[in-house]
Amino acid sequence: MARSSIISPGLRRSLTGITVLVLVFVYVPLTLVVVNSFNIDNTFGFPPPGYTLHWWQVAWESQGARSALWTSVKVAIAATVVALLLGTLAAMALRRTRFFGRNVVSLLIILPIALPGVVTGLAFQNGFRTILGIQLSLWTIVIAHATFCIVTIFNNVQARFQRLGGNFEQASMDLGAGRWTTFRLVTFPMLRSALLAGALLSFGLSFDEIVVTTFTASSQDQTLPIWIFQNLFRPNQAPIVNVVAAVLVIVSAIPIYLAQKLSGSQAEGLTASP
Amino acid sequence: MTATAISLRGLSKHFGQVRAVDELDLDIADGEFFSMLGPSGSGKTTVLRLIAGFEEPTAGTILLGEDDVTRRPPFSRDVNTVFQDYAIFPHMSVVENVEYGLRVKKVGKADRRRRAEEALETVRLASYGARRPHQLSGGQRQRVALARALVNRPKVLLLDEPLGALDLKLRREMQIELKEIQRDVGITFVFVTHDQEEALTMSDRVAVFNEGRIEQLATPVELYEQPASAFVAGFVGTSNLFRGEDARRLVGEDGTFAVRPEKVRLATSAPADTTGLCVAHGVVREVVYLGATTSSVVELDDGPTVTVSHPNTDTSIDAAAERRDQRVVVTWRRDHLVSLGSPTQATSPEEETA
Numbered sequence: 180m181a182r183s184s185i186i187s188p189g190l191r192r193s194l195t196g197i198t199v200l201v202l203v204f205v206y207v208p209l210t211l212v213v214v215n216s217f218n219i220d221n222t223f224g225f226p227p228p229g230y231t232l233h234w235w236q237v238a239w240e241s242q243g244a245r246s247a248l249w250t251s252v253k254v255a256i257a258a259t260v261v262a263l264l265l266g267t268l269a270a271m272a273l274r275r276t277r278f279f280g281r282n283v284v285s286l287l288i289i290l291p292i293a294l295p296g297v298v299t300g301l302a303f304q305n306g307f308r309t310i311l312g313i314q315l316s317l318w319t320i321v322i323a324h325a326t327f328c329i330v331t332i333f334n335n336v337q338a339r340f341q342r343l344g345g346n347f348e349q350a351s352m353d354l355g356a357g358r359w360t361t362f363r364l365v366t367f368p369m370l371r372s373a374l375l376a377g378a379l380l381s382f383g384l385s386f387d388e389i390v391v392t393t394f395t396a397s398s399q400d401q402t403l404p405i406w407i408f409q410n411l412f413r414p415n416q417a418p419i420v421n422v423v424a425a426v427l428v429i430v431s432a433i434p435i436y437l438a439q440k441l442s443g444s445q446a447e448g449l450t451a452s453p
Numbered sequence: 454m455t456a457t458a459i460s461l462r463g464l465s466k467h468f469g470q471v472r473a474v475d476e477l478d479l480d481i482a483d484g485e486f487f488s489m490l491g492p493s494g495s496g497k498t499t500v501l502r503l504i505a506g507f508e509e510p511t512a513g514t515i516l517l518g519e520d521d522v523t524r525r526p527p528f529s530r531d532v533n534t535v536f537q538d539y540a541i542f543p544h545m546s547v548v549e550n551v552e553y554g555l556r557v558k559k560v561g562k563a564d565r566r567r568r569a570e571e572a573l574e575t576v577r578l579a580s581y582g583a584r585r586p587h588q589l590s591g592g593q594r595q596r597v598a599l600a601r602a603l604v605n606r607p608k609v610l611l612l613d614e615p616l617g618a619l620d621l622k623l624r625r626e627m628q629i630e631l632k633e634i635q636r637d638v639g640i641t642f643v644f645v646t647h648d649q650e651e652a653l654t655m656s657d658r659v660a661v662f663n664e665g666r667i668e669q670l671a672t673p674v675e676l677y678e679q680p681a682s683a684f685v686a687g688f689v690g691t692s693n694l695f696r697g698e699d700a701r702r703l704v705g706e707d708g709t710f711a712v713r714p715e716k717v718r719l720a721t722s723a724p725a726d727t728t729g730l731c732v733a734h735g736v737v738r739e740v741v742y743l744g745a746t747t748s749s750v751v752e753l754d755d756g757p758t759v760t761v762s763h764p765n766t767d768t769s770i771d772a773a774a775e776r777r778d779q780r781v782v783v784t785w786r787r788d789h790l791v792s793l794g795s796p797t798q799a800t801s802p803e804e805e806t807a
Contacts, residue, residue, distance in 0.1 A: 349507055350540035352527040354554035354605065364557070368544045 209428055216421040223417075238422035247406035248426075254317065254392075254402060255385040258324035262381050263374060265325070266332025274340050285337075292330040299326065300394030307395065315397040323395040324388060328381035335377035339370055376441045379434035387431050403427060456483045456518070458609050458641040459504060464513035466499050473499040475665035477513070481609075481643060486635050488644045488652040491662030492688065497645045500662075501611050504643065505534045517608060533602035534611040538618070539594045541586040547597050548573065548582035554605040572604035573597075575634060592623045599634070609641045616651060628654050649689045653677065661685050677713075683793050686711040693717065693759045694793075702755045703733055709793040714762035716789040719749060723782045730784045733759070737776045749776065751783055759783055 186194070211225075219229035238244055269288055273281060291299060303323045307313045347369065351361040389404040396405065407423055410416040459481040466474040474496045481487045489497040502508045504515060506527035515523045522530045533554070542550050548569050555565035573579055576596035586594065595615055602610055612631075616624045632655045635642045646652050652659045653673040661668045661676065661684075669681040680686035683694055692711040695703050704710050723732055735753035742765075749761045761783060 344538075346536050346538060346540035347542060349527065350534070350536060350542070351553070351557075353505055353532075353534045354557065354601065355528050356553075356557040357528055360557050364553075365542060369542075
C-alpha cells in the first residue's frame with residue numbers, strides 16, 4: 180500500500196470510483212446471464228418470478244449444445260497442442276541465435292493476436308479454399324486458432340527465458356549433459372509453469388473464439404460460440420443459450436484464473452536467486 | 454616441470470572487430486592454482502569460456518592434457534565451471550544439484566548420492582542437502598556451485614570470478630578455504646578475477662591480462678616485486694612511476710621506473726649517508742588514513758608526485774597529519790626501483806598497434 184501514498188486522496192477516490200464502474204459495467208450483464216439461466220420465465224422478465232434448474236436439464240439433453248461443446252473442446256485442445264510445440268520452438272530459436280531481422284520475426288509471431296479476427300478469418304478462408312484448395316474442416320479451425328494461440332505460449336516462454344538467462348543450460352552442458360538431456364532435465368522443468376500458464380490462456384482464447392471460426396469452419400463443424408450465435412434468436416432455444424453461455428463463462432474463467440495464479444506464484448519461486 | 458593440464462597454442466577469439474583474445478600461448482601445470490587477472494574486457498573470461506567450450510576460438514588449439522578439445526562441445530570436455538552467478542538449478546534441491554553431473558553420466562543412484570554428500574562435506578554444507586537453492590545465502594550458494602563441480606573430479610576446475618558477489622569478509626574467508634580445498638583435492642584450478650589481492654593470495658602463478666594478451670606470467674611475489682610493465686606495476690598493487698624527464702632527474706637514468714609506496718621513506722631532513730639511495734625533496738599535499746597504513750602524497754620539487762605508505766605502528770597518524778603542507782625529504786633504495794624497460798621498449802606493443 181506504500182505506493183498509493185503518491186496519489187492524492189481525491190484522485191484515489193475517483194480512480195476507485197471508475198474502477199468500480201468499469202467492473203459493474205462488465206460483470207452485471209454477465210451475472211444476468213447466469214441468473215437468467217435459472218429464470219423460470221422464458222422471456223427473462225426481471226426480477227425473475229422464480230428459479231428453476233429446468234433449463235439446465237434441457238441444455239444438458241440438447242444434442243446440438245453437447246456436440247458443439249465437444250467440438251469446441253477438441254479444437255481448443257488441438258490448437259493448444261500445436262501452439263505449445265511451435266510457440267516453444269520459436270521462442271527457443273529466437274533466443275539462441277541472433278540474426279538479422281530477429282525482431283521482425285518476433286513481431287510477426289505476435290501480430291496475429293492483434294489483427295482483427297475478420298481479416299485473419301477471411302485471409303484463412305481464401306488461403307485454404309482458393310490457394311491451397313482444401314475443404315474447410317475441424318483442422319482448418321485448429322490451424323487458424325493456432326496462429327493466435329501460439330502468441331500466448333511464445334510470450335510466456337520468451338519471458339521465462341529472459342528471466343532465467345542462459346547460464347543454467349551452460350552449467351548443465353558443462354556438467355556433462357548433452358543437448359537433449361539438458362532440455363529434459365533443466366530447460367523444460369524451468370519452462371513448465373510458463374508452458375502451463377500459456378496453454379491455459381491458449382485454451383481459453385480458442386474456446387470462445389467466434390469470428391475467425393466463422394470463416395474457417397465448414398457448415399457441419401459447430402463450435403459452442405457459433406452454436407450460441409445461431410440459436411440466440413430462436414425463441415424456444417433462448418433459455419438453453421443462457422445456460423450454455425453461463426457454462427462458457429465458467430469454463431473460460433477457470434483456465435485464466437489458474438494461468439494467472441501459476442505465473443504469479445512461480446515468479447517468486449524462480450526469481451529467488453540473486 | 455610437471456605434466457601440463459592445459460596448453461593453449463596461438464589461441465585467438467575475435468568478436469567482429471574486437472580481438473578479445475589475441476594469439477595466446479599458455480601452459481598450465483597439473484595441480485596448479487592458476488589465476489587470470491585483468492581489468493574487465495581484458496579477455497580473461499573469454500579464455501575461460503574457450504577452455505570450457507562455450508565459445509569457439511577464431512584460431513588456435515586447446516589441449517587438455519594430451520587431448521585436443523578445441524572443437525569439442527562443453528559436455529565432452531573433462532573440465533567443470535563455477536559460474537559467476539553460480540547457476541544453481543532453482544528447481545532442484547541442493548543435493549540434486551550436486552549430483553547432477555553424476556546423474557547425467559549414469560552413475561548409480563546410491564553411489565551418486567553418497568559422492569554428492571561427500572562433496573557437500575568438503576565444502577562444509579553437510580546438512581544442507583535437502584534445502585532448496587533459494588533458502589541459501591550467497592556464500593552457501595557459492596559452495597554448492599563448487600561442490601557440484603568438484604563431485605565430477607574434473608581434470609581442471611574453471612572458476613569465473615566466483616567470489617565477486619560476496620561481501621569482503623566472506624570473500625577473504627573463501628579465498629583461504631578455496632586454496633585449502635584445492636590443495637586437498639589436487640585438481641588444477643583456473644581462477645578468473647579482476648581483484649589483484651585475490652589473485653596474489655591464492656595463486657601459484659598469475660597471468661596478468663590486458664587487451665587480449667598476457668602482460669606478465671609470474672608467481673605472486675615476482676609479480677609484485679618485479680612487474681614487467683607499467684600496466685602490471687599499476688594494476689597489481691600501486692606504484693610510483695617515473696618516466697622520461699622525471700626518471701632522468703630522480704633516478705639519473707633513462708627509462709621507466711617503478712617503486713612501491715611502502716618502500717619509500719619520508720623524513721624531515723635528508724639522511725647523512727645517501728649511498729644506494731634516491732633522495733628527493735617535496736611538500737606533503739595529502740595524508741590519507743587507511744587503518745593499518747597511512748598514505749602520504751608528496752609533490753616533489755622535480756615535478757611528479759609520490760605516494761608514500763607507512764604502517765600505523767603507533768599513533769603516528771597524528772604526526773603524519775601534522776605533516777600536511779610541510780616540506781619533507783623522501784628516500785628510497787635504488788635496489789627497490791624496478792626498471793620497466795628502456796625508453797625504446799617503453800612504448801608497449803598495444804600502443805603501437807593502436
